[in-house]
Amino acid sequence: MGLMTELEKGPTGRRRGRGARERILSASQQLFREQGINRTGMDQLCVAAQVSKRTAYQHFAGKDELVAEYLRRFDPSVLPGVFDRTDLTPRERLLAAFDIPPATPLCPYIGAAVELHDPQHPASQYARDYKKAVAARLADTAREAGAVDPEQLGEQLALLLDGAAARTRVLNADAFPTAAAIAAVLIDNAIPATAGD
Amino acid sequence: MGLMTELEKGPTGRRRGRGARERILSASQQLFREQGINRTGMDQLCVAAQVSKRTAYQHFAGKDELVAEYLRRFDPSVLPGVFDRTDLTPRERLLAAFDIPPATPLCPYIGAAVELHDPQHPASQYARDYKKAVAARLADTAREAGAVDPEQLGEQLALLLDGAAARTRVLNADAFPTAAAIAAVLIDNAIPATAGD
DNA sequence: CGTTATGTAAACAGGTCTGTGTTCTTAAGC
DNA sequence: GCTTAAGAACACAGACCTGTTTACATAACG
Numbered sequence: 151m152g153l154m155t156e157l158e159k160g161p162t163g164r165r166r167g168r169g170a171r172e173r174i175l176s177a178s179q180q181l182f183r184e185q186g187i188n189r190t191g192m193d194q195l196c197v198a199a200q201v202s203k204r205t206a207y208q209h210f211a212g213k214d215e216l217v218a219e220y221l222r223r224f225d226p227s228v229l230p231g232v233f234d235r236t237d238l239t240p241r242e243r244l245l246a247a248f249d250i251p252p253a254t255p256l257c258p259y260i261g262a263a264v265e266l267h268d269p270q271h272p273a274s275q276y277a278r279d280y281k282k283a284v285a286a287r288l289a290d291t292a293r294e295a296g297a298v299d300p301e302q303l304g305e306q307l308a309l310l311l312d313g314a315a316a317r318t319r320v321l322n323a324d325a326f327p328t329a330a331a332i333a334a335v336l337i338d339n340a341i342p343a344t345a346g347d
Numbered sequence: 348m349g350l351m352t353e354l355e356k357g358p359t360g361r362r363r364g365r366g367a368r369e370r371i372l373s374a375s376q377q378l379f380r381e382q383g384i385n386r387t388g389m390d391q392l393c394v395a396a397q398v399s400k401r402t403a404y405q406h407f408a409g410k411d412e413l414v415a416e417y418l419r420r421f422d423p424s425v426l427p428g429v430f431d432r433t434d435l436t437p438r439e440r441l442l443a444a445f446d447i448p449p450a451t452p453l454c455p456y457i458g459a460a461v462e463l464h465d466p467q468h469p470a471s472q473y474a475r476d477y478k479k480a481v482a483a484r485l486a487d488t489a490r491e492a493g494a495v496d497p498e499q500l501g502e503q504l505a506l507l508l509d510g511a512a513a514r515t516r517v518l519n520a521d522a523f524p525t526a527a528a529i530a531a532v533l534i535d536n537a538i539p540a541t542a543g544d
Numbered sequence: 545c546g547t548t549a550t551g552t553a554a555a556c557a558g559g560t561c562t563g564t565g566t567t568c569t570t571a572a573g574c
Numbered sequence: 575g576c577t578t579a580a581g582a583a584c585a586c587a588g589a590c591c592t593g594t595t596t597a598c599a600t601a602a603c604g
Binding site: 188265316339 | 528
């Protein structure tokens, strides 16, 4: 009976259902990425999300909370499509982390941390948590691959990812192949020839 | 007779000499670093520089030009105290690039590129030039050290520097030791045992 | 002494930002 | 059909930002 999901909009352009929050977050992902956080005003964002400002501020206490939520929704499962690939060996999974689609302009976590410029900001804190989670996941996979010091290798590979992201942004040129080449050297050095696969 | 350098200020608090421009740039270095570029207004900056806004806008066409000049004045000789150290072997010089004072919070070039968010901005263009210059200097030193592929090694080490800077910023923890460890591995791999020193 | 830069001080213009209040409209559910 | 809650539309407040303008002061130099 109930079954009212996706009823979207009425004849006058009215939008109901629970779409407002999702539309706001979706517009945030696009605009924050394209223009940056500070250069995207709430007005513009609400227009893009087809939501009134009043509604936006009923869903989010303020822009700060929205930014934090934007980051949180960004990658809820930490590098999906990399660590989940059971068809790859652990070693291949470590390298797969550097095969990112070229459409990705910049790691949003670094962007947020730099733009907000306040380590205490909720979004900055989440960016920290996320980066630690990535390093931990890499370390787990490194352990699985038989690395001598998986924590160290995980931290090293995480640094390579961040370096590639930052350098890609500054130079406007894809730096991930370089990072992948370094990763290959580190992985070969850290994993005994007889281990893993 | 002339000899009027450093006459600084008159009895009424008036400041003359050619200090205004330098004071503005000096205040920029401090404030842009502490608060970021976008969060530092020209008003605040002029107060800190003890300069009227009128004067500031006579020296710089606008904030954009000031930001570009701020970056340009930052490190005119590209990593001073690293490439100049003739007391070190080329190999040691490559590693010395990772021994940065812990007081340095973040590479201002990355910060500017992210904050300004416009690759066409003069400051973004200079940041690109600077990063390329660093990589070239590293490549030169790598060649001097006898590396097999000095261009590649230079690019790799530059990526490590940027990775350490970005990661230090996001995590609020010094990532340069990790980068130095990776650098040591790369250098050892790229330089034949018999070359250099 | 008079002229001329150079600078201060402070108001102002026009814009954008976050966030709120106010009124009207309409869908959902009984 | 009636009630209720969610949202649209829109003006507005208050702050801050970049950049300009006006009026005044003083140091250097002839």
